[in-house]
Amino acid sequence: MPDDELIAFVCERYSRADRLADAVTVRRNTLRVYPSLAAYSHLRTAARTAGAWEGAERTDALTVLKAVAQPKTGHWYSGSVLVDALIDDADFDAAWQAAEEGYADQWQWLALADRIRNQRPADALTVSLRWIDLLRKRTGDITYQRMATLLLSVSVSACHHTGRARWQHATRPPPPRAPSPSRHRARRRAHRGRRRPRRYGPGRARRGLAVPSRWLPG
Known part of the structure; x- marks a missing residue:
């Protein structure tokens, strides 16, 4: 050493x-x-x-x-320093990739899920549910305590995931409304019903000009 x-x-x-x-x-x-x-x-x-x-x-x-480090396919082995270093660097995307390649044990998976809970609640929820399923096959007070902790994290992840989905739905701009055919028909009828300005005398004098008195009725 x-x-x-x-x-x-x-x-x-x-x-x-x-x-x-x-x-x-x-x-x-x-x-x-x-x-x-x-x-x-x-x-x-x-x-x-x-x-x-x-x-x-x-x-x-x-x-x-x-x-x-040696990638493993089991669940209950010791993890790698590689994943610990990436988590310590806050490089969670690289840590997630290394974990998927088999360089993480259960505790590193859970630690990573806890760190990404706010940004990727769905992935954190998946990790917690997976380890709860594995713990169901074991017994003992320590196992039950771990399951209780995981269940709490699951509820937190579910709340984050649901709240994020609702927020995205609430902030999404509404789709553009299609023009209403009835509104167009009403506008056309109003336009046709408009009365044209009255014009006087032969030759149709221009608007705004004085009309000769001889064209007016006696």
Whole structure:
């Protein structure tokens, strides 16, 4: 096991000497030899301080964690550091994909469902129901307590899912109304019923001009 205090001391001395790249190198080598969530977190902190985390550094670190993880198809095995690291990064989409590929155990699935409950309530609800179905085959007080916790999370997910659907329905703009044929017919009748302005005398004098007195009745 690595000497965490010694590694932290060396990295601190490098940081004080403004040798940030050397501190990142130490943290990177530690992760490769002892891949763990703590080593990943320390590397992330050092690389962010050096402005070198986003990009190749993070990709290489996740590749290291994926290389030591083995995807499983069962339900009751130990999970992977890869999923823990992705959840710790708040990269929930990547964590979900890794879990679907078999890199997550039941507790990591539940932890991930709890983190995405507000954004993806339907997916969180599916995860909780799946594990409730598995727990129904087991007995014991601890199992019953876990089922009670899951049932509570199911009710919360269902409320989020239902409320989100109602909100989307309420905020959806109404479809455009088709023109009413009866309204068009009424407008046409009103237009035909309009009386034209009366015009006087031969030659039909223009509107607004004075009418000669000899055209008026005596």
